[in-house]
Amino acid sequence: MSRKTERSVQELYRDDPERADAVAFGRRGALKGAALAAMGGAVGAAIPFGANMPAGTLPALFSRPAAAQGSAPAVLQMEGKGPLILQGERPLNAETPETLLDEPVTSARNMFIRNNGGVPEVPADPKAWKLTIDGEVNTPIEITLGELEQRFPVVTRQLQLECGGNGRAFFSPQTRGNQWGNGAISNGEWTGVRLRDVLQAAGLKPSAVATGHYGADPHLSGEPGRPSIARGMRISKAMEEDTLLAFRLNGAAIPLVNGAPLRLVTPGWPGSLSQKWLTRIWVRDKPHDGPGMGGTSYRVPVKPIVPGSSNNGADFVDLESMPVRSILSSHAHGARLAAGTRSLDLRGAAWAGDLTVRAVHASVDFGATWTEMQVAAPANAHAWQRWTGRVELPSDGYYEVWYRATDSNGRMQPHLPANWNPQGYGGNGISRAAILVG
Incomplete structure (x- = not known):
């Protein structure tokens, strides 16, 4: 005996909005009469502006993803963190409900978490943490965090930090990855040194065109030395005054889960370029090709593609400045x-x-x-x-x-x-x- 597969109302609206209106609320076109009453009954109240509701639109009360609603199947339980929406545990990813972002400067407690691998061990002496700058430079540098702070000017800036997949849950059809609502964003007050000052001290060669970033986060496979993610950017972005090697957040040490003791902050571009637990910046003579680069990783089509279609990303470009x-x-x-x-x-x-x-x-x-x-x-x-x-x-x-x-x-x-x-x-x-x- 065959069994008919039923679609959820969300799927019906995604696949055939006009039919969904007729099936769910008995309307075609403007919302009025019995259709208006049906939708009002569904949302639990009269809809004063119901006549303006576009046909084929499911009320936001039902259509917004769980993460965007401020409620979700699971909430992060972590000391020092607020009730963030748990997007995944391995790797750990958690979103900030929009109402917890009701502060001019995002507190460490309310800062979202985006990991690609595991969280490394807490260093016994953060000041001894080492960073290597090598590749297309005249003088490779190996420097401790303590030396960074002493040798280069220290600056403090409020900087936006946003996951490249922020808003992913609103795409239809659904795409791969954590289904972020709007809360994979923060605006912390970061203290550190400008990356450009360190790169200038190393002496960029004329061949330097891009960076490659590496951190201490272990790969989920457990394979030693395998990077969880290693993204890079055009050298022009690395040389901007707001691209920081950060070691403090809001005047205090950065929380371990947010990248302590040293991380990149590359504001305005996808947060994956703000490498956490930073250990190395490889200056390259070509675009970086580490994990998280190329194909469809952090890249978008130059020309629109059919939603839901497969694509190898050959004609895509890197997502750089994030959209409004x-x-x-x-x-x-x-x-x-x-x-x-x-x-x-x-x-x-x-x-x-x-x-x-x-x-x-x-x-x-x-x-x-x-x-x-x-x-x-x-x-x-x-x-x-x-x-x-x-x-x-x-x-x-x-x-x-x-x-x-x-x-x-x-x-x-x-x-x-x-x-x-x-x-x-x-x-x-x-x-x-x-x-x-x-």
């Missing part, structure tokens, strides 16, 4: 507010890789109208920007706060993640947070 994105930190997705609430005071953060944020807008009527928020200047280059603003609500009911940012080049977050790729990099679609009033 915003978070809402004042209200959790799924929040229930008191009856009679007629306005929302919103706040959050926005950033745009190497660029700055020009504007942030929010909507509570499914994108029919948008209210411009106030956007603060960044504390320094490569720091995120905080935003605030108020939106009005006409009555009790079910609302969605849609929020989007626009970068300094005029590029706005798209309605849906664009440029689908097999590993889900750079997905920065407009986010939607469900709010119920009354």
Whole structure:
């Protein structure tokens, strides 16, 4: 006897949005009448702006991934860390709910965790930790952390650090990798020395075009000497003033799980370039080819490919400056507010890789109208920007706060993640947070 395979409502909306509307809520086109009542019953409240809800759109209350909702099957239990969303235990990966990012400078407690291998042993003497700079340099350097701090100018900067797969969960069809919502982002206050100062001391040869980074994190296979990840960047990014060899976070030692005692911080570009437990920087005469480079690893298509198709990445390019994105930190997705609430005071953060944020807008009527928020200047280059603003609500009911940012080049977050790729990099679609009033 054959058995018919049933699809979830999320799968139905992904595969055939128009049919999904008809099956789930009995609507085709504008939401009204019995269809409006059906959807209101599903979300548990009247939908004041229901007529504006785009056809083929599942309410955010049901469609946002668990990680984006601030609730998930498992929560990280770790001393010194807040209730982060556990994305995986081997390797350890954990996401920060957007409401825990409601602080101008991200605390160590609330900083997300992204690992590719194991966590190395705590060094007995952090000052004795050694870093090697070799390859296309005139004078290879082997230097301790203590010597780094004494020999080179020490600087402190607020810097955004974001996983290249942030927002991966919003791609459809689903891609490989940890299903991050919007919370694989931080804006810590990092203290260290500029990588360019150390590279200049080593003396770059004219042949130096790229770096390759190595850390002490053991490979999950247990194979000695096998790197878990070894990514690299163009030498021009390595020479920027905000690319740091960091040894303190928010004035204290970096937590071990976040890369102590020494890590790279390469702000604005994928966090995989911010090598943790840093032991070596290999200056190369060609683009680096270590684990995490080439193919589809941290790379995106030059020309769009069919979503869900396989591809070897031959025509892809490295993901460098991260795309514009915003978070809402004042209200959790799924929040229930008191009856009679007629306005929302919103706040959050926005950033745009190497660029700055020009504007942030929010909507509570499914994108029919948008209210411009106030956007603060960044504390320094490569720091995120905080935003605030108020939106009005006409009555009790079910609302969605849609929020989007626009970068300094005029590029706005798209309605849906664009440029689908097999590993889900750079997905920065407009986010939607469900709010119920009354």
